[in-house]
Amino acid sequence: MEKLLEMLSDFSGETRKDAIAKVVLLIKEGVIKRDADLKPWINLHLHTFHSYNYNNWSPARVVLEAWKTGLKYAGTVDFDSLDAVSETLCVGEKLGMNVIGGFESRVFIDEMKDKVINSPNEPGIYYLCGKGFSGVPGEDTDAGIFFRRMKDIAQGRNRKVIEKINGYLKDVEVNYERDVLSLTPSGNPTERHITEAYQRRSEEILGEKTDIFWADILKINIEKIRDIRIKKRMDFQELLRKTLVKYGGPGYMPPERETFPLFDDVAQMIENAGGVPTGTWLDGTSPGEEKAEEFLELLKSKGIKAVTIIPERNYNIKDSDERAHKIKRLEEFMLTAQKMDMPVVCGTEMNKAGQPFVDNFTSPVLKQYLPYFLSSARIFFS
DSSP states (O other), X not given: OHHXXXXXXXXXXXXXXXXXXXXXXXXXXXXXXXXXXXXXXXXEEEOOTTXXXXXXXXXXXXXXXXXHHTXXXXXXXXXXXXXXXXXXXXXXXXXXXXXEEEEEEEEEOGGGTTSBOSSTTOBTEEEEXXXXXXXXXXXXSHHHHHHHHHHHHHHHHHHHHHHHHHHHHSSSOOOIIIIIGGGXXXXXXXXXXXXXXXXXXXXXXXXXXXXXXXXXXXXXXXXXXXXXXXXXXXXXXXXHIXXXXXXXXXXOOOOOGGGSOBXXXXXXXXXXXXXXXXXXXXXXXXXXXXXXXXXXXXXXXXXXXXXXXXXXXXHSOSSHHHHHHHHHHHHHHHHHXXXXXXXXXEOOBOOSTTXXXXXXXXXXXXXXXXXXXXXXXXXXXX
């Protein structure tokens, strides 16, 4: 069974296709069964290996796990890519699952160019989604051409990030084609692929001197570096991402209008391609999100039909004061969204180690919102 699951996330589409057929047969024969009873739970924001999934799961594997978990609604989403859509819909149909596919991208909002919204330390930058596509637009259609240009813009930023980091590290250089693109099945690497490539390349070049090198770069003692790098590789990659790529790091790319697609253009493209323009909300603590009604009014005026949230950011927090503050923000946002008839759905991402496959809807914080999440999801299935 383990071999079959590995095949289900193979980079080869043909291998995955064969694995899917075997999985469907084993389900019919009762060999593969649900791990839990059907439940009215939802996750419409699951990244796949077409951008970054910390288990390296394909769309097919994600949908299978949703079926085994007994979810009512499931959805895949990838950065700057619709590559997961066809497989998601195909496997969902074979398993009798309510599924959707879509994408997520960082865009620029002119009206908020001086405000941080939901991309930390980046004024004007906003995470926008297109969800509920019935298929992938043809390459020669207006939407297909636009989408390819969006992907090119994102990958252009990646190349510049690598150029800057290579210049900073000197002893460890990464080649985009050889070291980064090879980590993805569809040529769509993210920041996490970049940091994974740097970790791998450093080990290839430096060998036993790897920990000395990173201890100097990260300003952490060698013993701790060795422990994290070997035993908690994904945590180490997150540390590299935070230090090298994010705000203040040597590879950081300051937000500029010219290096991101514009919100209005992307929202229109989503509509034209048959998807549902879907906004996002982080946690309500930024200048751009703190006034929920004002924020939602802007999104509505721009054609946004629903909003995706990641609830764990508001309630699964160790610090009690921070947790209480963010739970209050969540309550304010949900009350405002319901008052304004703005559908709200949720998910867990799965693009960072430790994130659960599905939210805990038995939690007192989330239980009250589940009926609204479920009714909101119908906008993608009508």
